[in-house]
Amino acid sequence: MLGGFGITELLIVLVIxxxxxxxGRISKIAGEMGSGIRAFKDGLQGTEGEEGEEGEEGEKEEESAEETET
Structure with a gap:
């Protein structure tokens, strides 16, 4: 169990x-961590969206270049 830690040891650590x-301070820290994780995920989704848009634009440019060549 968790590297030799039992329920009793975990409860003692929690009390300490x-x-x-x-x-109050623990809830504040947890809230800040949650908002940080949320911002990180939003940032990842934002970069994925930008790459997808650029990829589509790049494909359109390639198609139009092929049409003008033929």
């Missing part, structure tokens, strides 16, 4: 983290 950071 809560005492050190507090509930």
């Amino acid at each position: 983290v809560l005492v050190l950071f507090g509930v």
Whole structure:
């Protein structure tokens, strides 16, 4: 189980983290991580969309170039 950690050990670590950071700060950190992950995913989708548009434009240019050559 998780490298030798049992339920008891995980609960002890959780209590120590809560005492050190507090509930408010942990929720704030989790919210910031969530928004960061969301921004990262949006950034990845944005670059994929741009590449797709450029790829389609490139194909259209190639087709028109082939038509003018013949």
